[in-house]
Amino acid sequence: MEFKNLGLLVVDEEHRFGVKDKEKIKRLKADVDVLTMTATPIPRTLHMSIVGIRDMSCLYEPPQDRREVKTYVLEYDIEVIKEAITRELEREGQVFYLYNKVEDILKKAEEISNNIPEAKVGIAHRKNVRKRA
Numbered sequence: 001m002e003f004k005n006l007g008l009l010v011v012d013e014e015h016r017f018g019v020k021d022k023e024k025i026k027r028l029k030a031d032v033d034v035l036t037m038t039a040t041p042i043p044r045t046l047h048m049s050i051v052g053i054r055d056m057s058c059l060y061e062p063p064q065d066r067r068e069v070k071t072y073v074l075e076y077d078i079e080v081i082k083e084a085i086t087r088e089l090e091r092e093g094q095v096f097y098l099y100n101k102v103e104d105i106l107k108k109a110e111e112i113s114n115n116i117p118e119a120k121v122g123i124a125h126r127k128n129v130r131k132r133a
Contacts, residue, residue, distance in 0.1 A: 011036045019044065078115055085116050095119070 009032050011022065022036075036045065049056035074080060081097075088095050099108045105123055113121045 006032050008032065009034045012038070078111070081112070082115050085112070085119060089116075089119060 009025065011025070011034065038045075045054065046056075048054040085095050085097075097108075097112060099105055101108075102125055105125060109121050109123045112119065
């Protein structure tokens, strides 16, 4: 992997990466600033912050005017999905649709694309990242 002009590396959910993985990423560009984010800091990182090797910032309250997250648990209904995605796109937002059956992910992306043609659908799975129109 080569970067043209990388200045900031953001690692989210740090606990999902091993020490070797993070060090390898940092070696790709020695003069890059690294921001590591996690809600569950791993003991090594916490220790590095306490002894001053790393800086640490804590967020204790949500951003001003943050909207409440609403979660619904329903049986699968493509009409409900179409309505939710369309509503978000109309307000110029974006949608992340999580689907955990890797063997069927292309089929699911196609279903969403066919039902919501105005949506730009892309898929990502581990090392596989592909864009679809």
